[in-house]
Amino acid sequence: SKLASCQRKGRMTDPLAKKRKGSNTITMSFDGRDFCEGEVRVSPVHNIKGVAWRLQLTRYPGPPSFYGAVVHCDGEGELWRCDTKITLRHKVISGRYQQHNAVSHTFCSWNPDGSRCDLSQTSPIAFSSGEVAVDIEVVDRRERFxxxxxxxxxxxxxxxxxxxxxxxxxxxxxxxxxxxxxxxxxxxxxxxxxxxxxxxxxxxxxxxxxxxxxxxxxxxxxxxxxxxxxxxxxxxxxxxLNIVKDRVENFLLSTNLISIHRKCLIAEEHKLETLRSEIFPMYKQKKHLLSLWKSPEFAKFPPHFVKNTLFNYACQLLQPSIELI
Missing domain, CATH: 3.30.710.10 (Potassium Channel Kv1.1; Chain A)
Structure with missing residues (x-):
């Protein structure tokens, strides 16, 4: 059938295809006449800053020809985070690229959807045939392998x-x-x-x-x-056993079953650096800092944490008030 033929042509690569090193741009070209409604095409794996990336295109049903674009990120470790700035471009009839607004997105291991970014929500693509490109700038990457x-x-x-x-x-x-x-x-x-x-x-x-x-x-x-x-x-x-700590840390980062105060205490007691980096900055907000002081967890923190971390955050919060005096 035509759909089966389109599906066969749409398999651009095996997801385990060899990683291509080079630029920070992933490009896909296609002929819209062979791109069936509901069909999904995936680019080869592209290595950017030591991380595996893929671009996925999906054709939406009905005229006009709209396409959705999703960027996939695959961290190699159990516990990772990658902050990015992604720009979608597509080639128009004149041969030039039309650039969409850049999107800031964080990929991470502890979010169920943390390995994908759906660009279609802000930049749906409307054209019949041509070339699509995404520029991926890795702003910050943290991974414990x-x-x-x-x-x-x-x-x-x-x-x-x-x-x-x-x-x-x-x-x-x-x-x-x-x-x-x-x-x-x-x-x-x-x-x-x-x-x-x-x-x-x-x-x-x-x-x-x-x-x-x-x-x-x-x-x-x-x-x-x-x-x-x-x-x-x-x-x-x-x-x-670091790999076990990584998997537990992913759970603690994703769960809503415990308060941020207990997460903070667990991070301090077991030296969970990623959990620390995600939770500690919350105490730069006055409401969280005051809530911690009133919580049962506060008395369990070691003195050096109270002095070196919480006291510094309190000083930062008070600084604007002091300057007004």
């Missing part, structure tokens, strides 16, 4: 037994050692435990540890409750 476990190793045979409160858990040494300096030392150092087939892990609940392994392997991506998140952070600190 924690390597994911090797899938082949996960599927390979387990070669050591961990004993937690009398219960035995079989694991692969290399998988845990690749993720953790704690387990690297435990399994591959000169300590006597490295020669044992069974190793005791003290002061850790076996069920919690099992759930920790599921998160490490990617079987469960993030905790489902705040209480679980705290338990995972405690274990991640103990066993030095």
């Amino acid at each position: 924690s390597p994911r476990p090797n899938i082949d190793l996960i599927k390979s045979s387990d070669d050591v037994v961990l004993v937690l409160e009398g219960k035995k858990v079989t694991v692969n040494k290399q998988v845990l050692a690749d993720q953790s300096t704690y387990f690297m030392g435990l399994f591959f150092s000169d300590f006597r435990e490295s020669k044992q087939e069974e190793i005791e892990i003290k002061e850790t609940d076996p069920q919690d540890f099992h759930e920790l392994l599921k998160m490490l392997y990617g079987v469960s991506k993030e905790p489902t409750t705040v209480e679980n998140a705290i338990r995972f952070l405690v274990m991640a600190d103990k066993f030095d």
Whole structure:
């Protein structure tokens, strides 16, 4: 059928196509006569500032020929943020580009829609054929790259037994050692435990540890409750598992189940830098700072945080009033 033919032609590339390095512009050309209503076309992956980007075009139903444009960003780490300025352009009959207004957009790992920016909401494209381009300026990029476990190793045979409160858990040494300096030392150092087939892990609940392994392997991506998140952070600190901390941090950044004051306290207690950078600036607003002082969390903050962070924010808020005196 014509639609099937259009769909075949519309597959411009596999999403896993080789990344193209170079400029910060992604360009797509097409003939509108072969672009069917409802069809979606995706550009090859384009590498800009070490991040993978793709442009997606969709033809909307009915005349005139309107097209939607969506930019996709794929951070390689578990925890990342990328602030951008995106400009959409399309070529008109004269051969020149018509430029749409630039859009400032933040891509991030903790928002369900954080990997996409729909430019159609502000810049729908109306023309029959031609060329579309997006210029992507990366204003700021923050990413902590924690390597994911090797899938082949996960599927390979387990070669050591961990004993937690009398219960035995079989694991692969290399998988845990690749993720953790704690387990690297435990399994591959000169300590006597490295020669044992069974190793005791003290002061850790076996069920919690099992759930920790599921998160490490990617079987469960993030905790489902705040209480679980705290338990995972405690274990991640103990066993030095950054990838687990990254996944918990994504959960804390996305959830509305807890107040910003508790998020702030958790960030300070567990040294969660991304959560800090997102939450702390809120206390530059008077209402949030006053609310924190009245909250039960305030007494739990260490003195250095109150002095170096909150006091500085309070001084900044008071500065305009002082200047008027």
